[in-house]
Amino acid sequence: MRPLEQTFEMKQDSANVISVSGLTKYYDGLLAVDGIDFEVKEGEVFGFLGPNGAGKTTTIRMLTGLSQPSAGTAQVLGHDIRTGIVLAKKEFGVVPEVSNLYDELTALENLVFMAQLYGVPSDERVKRTEELLKTFGLFEKKGARFSTLSRGMKRAVTIAAALIHRPKLLFLDEPTVGLDVVNARSLRSLIQKLNHQGVTIFLTTHYLEEADLLCDRIAILVRGQVVALDTSDNLKQLVKSEPACEVRFAPTPEEVISDLEKQRGIHRVESSGANLHLYGESMPSLTEAIFQYASQKGLEIASISSAKPTLEDAFVQITGMSLEAMLVEKGGR
Amino acid sequence: MWKDNLRGIYYIAIKDMKTYYLKPPAVSWGIAFPLAWILAFYLRNPQDFRELVPGLIAMTVLFSTTAAEAVVINFELRLGSLERLLLAPISLSAVLLGKILGGVIFGFMMTAIVTLGTVSVLGLQANAPFLVLIIILSLFAFSSLGALLCVLVKEVFEAQTLLNLPRFVMIFLCGVVYPVSALPPAVKHFAYVLPLTYTVDGVQQSLGSVQSGNIILDIFVLIAFTLVFIFPAIKLLAKKFA
Numbered sequence: 165m166r167p168l169e170q171t172f173e174m175k176q177d178s179a180n181v182i183s184v185s186g187l188t189k190y191y192d193g194l195l196a197v198d199g200i201d202f203e204v205k206e207g208e209v210f211g212f213l214g215p216n217g218a219g220k221t222t223t224i225r226m227l228t229g230l231s232q233p234s235a236g237t238a239q240v241l242g243h244d245i246r247t248g249i250v251l252a253k254k255e256f257g258v259v260p261e262v263s264n265l266y267d268e269l270t271a272l273e274n275l276v277f278m279a280q281l282y283g284v285p286s287d288e289r290v291k292r293t294e295e296l297l298k299t300f301g302l303f304e305k306k307g308a309r310f311s312t313l314s315r316g317m318k319r320a321v322t323i324a325a326a327l328i329h330r331p332k333l334l335f336l337d338e339p340t341v342g343l344d345v346v347n348a349r350s351l352r353s354l355i356q357k358l359n360h361q362g363v364t365i366f367l368t369t370h371y372l373e374e375a376d377l378l379c380d381r382i383a384i385l386v387r388g389q390v391v392a393l394d395t396s397d398n399l400k401q402l403v404k405s406e407p408a409c410e411v412r413f414a415p416t417p418e419e420v421i422s423d424l425e426k427q428r429g430i431h432r433v434e435s436s437g438a439n440l441h442l443y444g445e446s447m448p449s450l451t452e453a454i455f456q457y458a459s460q461k462g463l464e465i466a467s468i469s470s471a472k473p474t475l476e477d478a479f480v481q482i483t484g485m486s487l488e489a490m491l492v493e494k495g496g497r
Numbered sequence: 498m499w500k501d502n503l504r505g506i507y508y509i510a511i512k513d514m515k516t517y518y519l520k521p522p523a524v525s526w527g528i529a530f531p532l533a534w535i536l537a538f539y540l541r542n543p544q545d546f547r548e549l550v551p552g553l554i555a556m557t558v559l560f561s562t563t564a565a566e567a568v569v570i571n572f573e574l575r576l577g578s579l580e581r582l583l584l585a586p587i588s589l590s591a592v593l594l595g596k597i598l599g600g601v602i603f604g605f606m607m608t609a610i611v612t613l614g615t616v617s618v619l620g621l622q623a624n625a626p627f628l629v630l631i632i633i634l635s636l637f638a639f640s641s642l643g644a645l646l647c648v649l650v651k652e653v654f655e656a657q658t659l660l661n662l663p664r665f666v667m668i669f670l671c672g673v674v675y676p677v678s679a680l681p682p683a684v685k686h687f688a689y690v691l692p693l694t695y696t697v698d699g700v701q702q703s704l705g706s707v708q709s710g711n712i713i714l715d716i717f718v719l720i721a722f723t724l725v726f727i728f729p730a731i732k733l734l735a736k737k738f739a
C-alpha cells in the first residue's frame with residue numbers, strides 16, 4: 165500500500181496548479197485574450213507581465229470564475245473552470261485590481277465576514293483574523309472602518325481577506341499599483357514571505373522590476389497573446405548578446421553621441437540620462453575606444469561598467485514595444 | 498455543497514441586513530416614505546384610517562424590500578463587492594438568494610413595526626398565523642421583484658427609477674388606496690396580475706376586514722410570483738458575469 169500512496173503523492177506534488185489551453189475571451193467583437201496556453205507549477209511565483217489592456221485581468225477573471233471563457237479550457241487546482249470552479253474556490257484566494265471590501269465594516273468585521281463565507285470554523289474566525297492583521301502590521305487598525313484606511317492599508321487588508329481560508333494559490337492583480345515606494349516594497353516582501361510558506365502565486369503586473377524581483381517565471385502578454393514565457397534570466401538571455409558598456413563622462417560634450425559613433429569599435433550609442441550605452445564588437449575594443457576618446461577630448465570618465473541585458477531590454481526586443489507602453493500609471497484604490 | 502450555499506445565504510443576508518439601514522436610500526424609501534403615507538392618511542381622515550391599515554402594511558412590505566435590493570445589489574455591483582461574494586465557494590444563486598433574504602429580514606423588521614403599531618393602537622383583531630404568513634410570502638415576492646429589476650440595470654439611481662414604475666402602479670391599482678372591486682373592469686383585470694393585490698387581500702382577510710377573497714389562493718399566488726421573479730433574476734445576474 166505504502167509505495168503506491170507515495171508515488172501518488174509525488175505525482176500530485178509535481179502537478180500543475182494551473183494549466184491553461186487555448187483560453188480565449190471575446191467581449192462582443194473585441195478579442196481580449198487570444199488562445200493562450202501556459203502552466204503554473206506548484207510553489208512558484210508566476211508573473212503575468214503586460215501593458216494596459218493586454219488581457220491580464222480578463223485572464224484572472226476567467227481562471228477565478230468571474231467570467232466565462234469564449235473558448236479553450238483551464239484547470240485550476242485540478243478542477244475544470246467550467247465545471248468545478250466552486251470547489252477550486254475553496255483553495256484559492258483572489259486579490260482584485262481594486263480593493264472591494266465593505267467600506268462601512270471595520271477591518272476585523274470584513275475579515276470575519278470572509279471567514280464566514282469560506283466556512284472557517286466559528287471558533288477560529290476572530291483568531292485567524294487577528295493573526296493576519298498582526299502579520300500585516302495592522303492589528304491596531306482592526307476596529308477602523310475600511311473607508312478610513314490609507315491606500316496601502318486597504319491593499320494589505322484586501323490581501324489578508326484573500327488569505328483567511330489559507331489558500332494554496334493566490335491570484336494578485338497588480339498588487340502594488342497606486343502604492344508609494346515604501347508600501348510597494350513591504351508588500352513585495354510579504355508576497356515573497358507567503359511564497360516561502362508554500363503558497364503558489366499568480367501575479368499580474370506592468371512593472372518590469374517587480375516581475376524581475378518576484379517571479380520565478382514570467383509570461384509576457386501582449387494584445388491577448390503570450391509572446392514569451394520563461395525565467396527572467398532566460399528571457400534576458402534571449403536578448404542579442406551584443407557587448408555593451410555603460411559610461412558617464414564629466415563633463416558630457418554636446419556632440420558626444422555622434423563623435424563616439426565615429427570611433428572604431430563602437431557600433432551604436434544610446435543615451436539614458438547622463439549615462440551612455442555603447443554597443444560594439446567586443447568589450448576590449450569598446451573600452452579602448454572609450455579611453456581613447458576621453459583622452460583625446462580631455463574628459464574624465466566618471467563611471468564605466470559592462471552592461472548586462474536587463475529585463476527591459478528583453479521586453480523591448482521580444483515585444484517590439486517601447487518601454488513607455490509599460491509606464492502608464494493607474495490609480496489604485 | 499448545499500451546506501456551503503446555505504451558510505453563504507445566511508451570512509450574506511445577515512451582513513446586508515446589518516449594514517444596509519445605514520445607507521440613505523434605506524432610510525428614505527424603506528422607512529420614511531411609508532411613515533409619511535401613514536401620517537398623511539391619518540391626518541386626512543382619522544375615522545376611516547382602520548380601513549387603510551392593510552394597504553399600509555402592504556406598502557411597507559413593498560417599499561422596504563425593493564429599496565433594500567437596490568442598495569445591496571446595485572451598490573455592490575458598482576463597488577465590486579458583489580464580485581468578492583462571487584469569489585467565495587458558493588454558487589451565484591446562493592449569493593442572489595442571500596441578497597433577497599437580507600431584504601426580507603430588513604422588510605420584516607420594518608413591517609413588524611408598522612403592523613404592531615397600527616394593529617395595537619387601533620385594537621384590531623388579527624389572525625396572527627395567516628397575517629405573518631402572508632407578510633413573509635409577500636416579503637419574498639417583493640424582495641425577488643426588487644432583485645430582478647436591480648440586476649437589469651447598473652446603477653443605484655437607475656434601479657430606483659425602474660422600481661418606481663411598478664411601485665406606483667401597484668399602489669394605485671392593488672387596493673392600497675381604492676378597493677380593487679371599485680376599479681373599472683378593464684383595470685380590475687390588470688390588478689389581478691399584480692402581486693400586491695394578493696398581499697393587500699391576504700392582509701385584509703387576516704385582519705378580518707374583508708371576507709370575500711380566498712386567502713389560500715393569495716398564498717399560492719405569492720409563492721408563484723416569487724419563483725417567477727427569482728429565476729430570471731439569477732439568469733440575468735449570471736449574464737453579467739458571462
Ligand SMILES: Nc1ncnc2c1ncn2[C@@H]1O[C@H](COP(=O)(O)OP(=O)(O)OP(=O)(O)O)[C@@H](O)[C@H]1O
Binds near residue numbers: 219
Ligand atoms: N467587461 C468588459 N467589456 C468589454 N471589454 C472589456 C471588458 N473588460 C475588459 N475589456 C477589454 O479587454 C481588453 C483586456 O482588458 P484587461 O482588463 O484584461 O487588460 P489588463 O491587461 O488587465 O489591463 P490593465 O493593465 O489596464 O489592468 C481591453 O481592451 C479592455 O478594454
Ligand SMILES: [Mg+2]
Binds near residue numbers: 220221222
Ligand atoms: Mg488589469
